Amino acid sequence: MNASEVRLGAPAKMSGGAIQENWAFDALIVDGPYAGTLGLVLRTDAPSGVSLSRSRAEEHALLTAAFAAGVTVPEPLAVDPEGSVIGKPSYLMRRASGNANPRTLARDPALDPHRSAITETLGHELARIHTIHPPRPDLDFLGSDMSPPAHRRIAEFLEQLDALPHPYPVIEWAVRWLERNAPTRPASVLGHGDFRCGNLMVDATESPQVTAVLDWEFASWSDPLEDIGWLCARCWRFGADARTVGGIGEFDDFRRGYEAETGRTLDWAELPYWEVLATVRWAIIALHQGERHLSGREFSMELALTARKAAEMEYDLLAQIRSIDEAA
């Protein structure tokens, strides 16, 4: 901080996160470049957190890369990968204003006059993430496999299906269709991996805006359309079904923002393919969430109900693939 004195306020644990903990606190910095009151968040592992996802140090590296690329993320300030400060790995970032509750972004009528602008901004945000290209030594933990992302996902899906105790023929069928129609372009950009309502922080006061893109733990080298398919798939609209961009807004607004930022277009005709892939991915995740409940490791009404949502995704898959086939 380059200050002679920093006074820390009392930390308060923020809600959410079974695997990570977030602690909010203020720091009064008496002088130097950061002089003033800084709203901060310390992110660390939860005591019971068994994480197969990114480490805190890797998250910090992703956040640093995204911040440098101009993505609206909380500015990362310091990282302690070994846990020498508080006894477990952590990193410190600025605290963003607003909330990430999907119901605010998808359902709050107060946002309606601003939806077009917010959706265009999301196009800019995602496009900036997609300006991060391999190779990046600072992101070497993402690996060097640049094989076509759809092929990699399909291999993961089959493995995850095999780990379930019951057969799911509709999902098998959709995966088979994905396999036979997979784009063969290699991975070319950083994919966020979970860019949707719930991970987008919005300040809904006065002139509403996106204040932070959160949850970078699923980031990977991918195809730009994978993130957009995940954002636009019908299963992620939180009841605001008519707004095709994640329940938030209209596709044309998103596209305008995305293309203005990158100065180029994508093969948008391929988007329905990636929406199918997104729906399969969420269906399999939902089934695995149910298994977490059933195994007794994480007894939860919500996880149990999530598994029963898989049938909704499966019904959508039948309709999505049929309509792609009929259009072809």
Add this chain to the structure above:
Amino acid sequence: MLDRPDRLDLLKAAEATLNDEVLPTLDGSAKYAALMVASAIAMARREIEAGHEPARRVLDAFAEFYGQDNVHRAGSDAVQRAQGLMGDLAREIRDGDYDDALLGPVYEVLRILVVERLKQSNPRFLEAREYSQPSRC
């Protein structure tokens, strides 16, 4: 059943009490939890009401698809046999047996498999393709 009211009577009473008396008094996270409970009770109630019918309809669809002589539908273990056939079908799909006609006759069996599950878990999805709420994820 050895006693009355039976499990369906009890579930219906629980569902009505929750919806009519408890839910209106709640808000915030308690309301969210109660909505989830109401949704779980409704699913369980519909499953009990449907009895063996869903499994039987799935077996009928398989019989139509694989041939009447190849699917045994009699007996009480309909669910188990339906699951066995679902496993067979899943394997055949993965092996590429239907690659030439993914939208051919196999599509109708798959549709019935999902419809019979949705009738229990979220009938509204069949009417309006409306995803269940609440969901926080």
